[in-house]
Amino acid sequence: MYFISIILRILMITLGLWLAVVRPMASWQGRDFPDESEINYSEGTLKVERQRTGKASTAYFIVVTPKNSLRGVNYYCSYAAYHELATAWCLRKEELEPHLNQQVRVGWYQQKSFLWFDNSHPQLVSLSVNGKIIRSYDDTLNLIKKNNDRARIGNVVIFIILFFGFLICDLSLAKTGREVLEMQKNKSNPMQN
Template sequence: MLGFKIKRKLDFYLSVSLFVFILISMTTKYAGIGFPKEDSLFYTTGILGLHDNVRHTKHLTLDNVAGKTETQVFACGYSFFDNGRSSDCGNNFYKSYLNEEATIGWYIQDKFLIFKNNVPQVVTVEVDDKVIISYTDTLRNINSNNKISKFMILFAFPLSVFMYWLFSKVGKKTN
C-alpha cells in the first residue's frame, strides 16, 4: 500500500502554500462565467470615450446615453473578481473611434461564491454600423485567457510537488 509521510513540515507547508496561491490567483482571473448568448446582451448607445481609472487599466465609457448627460462605464475584464484593475479596453484601435457615436453590447457578470462584479462587461462595439469588436472576438479572447489560467493551475500542482521534493533534498545533510 502506498503511504505518504511528511518529512519536513515547513517544506510541505511552503509547497502547499505555493499551490494554493497559484490556484487562487488563476481562479480569480478565470473569465466569462455566465457569459451570455448573443441574443441576451444589453445594448447602450452614446459617445465613445476612454476612462483611465488606475495605471494600466482602461474602461470604455459612453457619454450622452439616451440623450442625457449621463455617462456609463464599461469594463473588459470578464472576471467575477472585480478589483478595478482587471480591465483593459485601452487598445490603441479605439483611439480613432473616440468621440464618435457607438453602440456597446454588454452584460453583467454572474456572481461566483462571494464575488460579484457589477461593472458592465463589453462584448460588442459598433461605430457607424461598423463592427469594431464582435461577439465572436470577445468569446475567442475569453477562451484564450481561460486556457492560460487552466494551464497555470495544472502547472501549479507538479511545481508544488517538485518544490517539496527539492526542499527535502536541499535540507538533507550529506555524510
C-alpha cells in the first residue's frame, strides 16, 4: 500500500507541475514578442482558409498570396511557443469577408521556440488593406495582454483545484494506509483487542 501511495504522489506532483507550470509557460502569449521595428512585412492578395477546430467549431485563417505566386502563406495568432489550431485564428469571418481578394500588407514575426515546444507558423501582428488598418501592432499587444490576464486567472483556478484534489487524495490514501496497518496489527496481536 505504501508503494502505491508513493507512486500516486509522484504522478500527482508531475501532473501538477505540468498543468500549473510547464503548459502555462509554453502557452503564455507574447513570449519574445518583437519590437515594432523588428516586424517583417509581406504583401499580397487576401484569402481566407476555413478549418475545423473541433466537432462543432470552425475558424477562418488569413492566407496571403504574394504577387506572381500560386501558393499563399497562412498567418496565425496564437503568439505562443506551440501552435494550437483552436486558439490560432486572428479575426472573425465577418471582419475578413469585405477585404477578400484585395491587396493587403501583413506585419508578422516568427515565434521563438521554448523548451521542446516549437511554433513554426508566422504570427500576424498587423493587417492593413489598401492603407486602411484592420489590426495594428498596438491592437495585437492589447489582445495579448487581455488573453494573458484571462489565462492567469484560469491557471490560478486550475492550481487551486489540483492542490485541493491532491490534498484530498493524499489524506484518503493516508487514512486507508493507517486502517490497513491497524488491521494488520490487530491480526498479529489478537489478544490486545
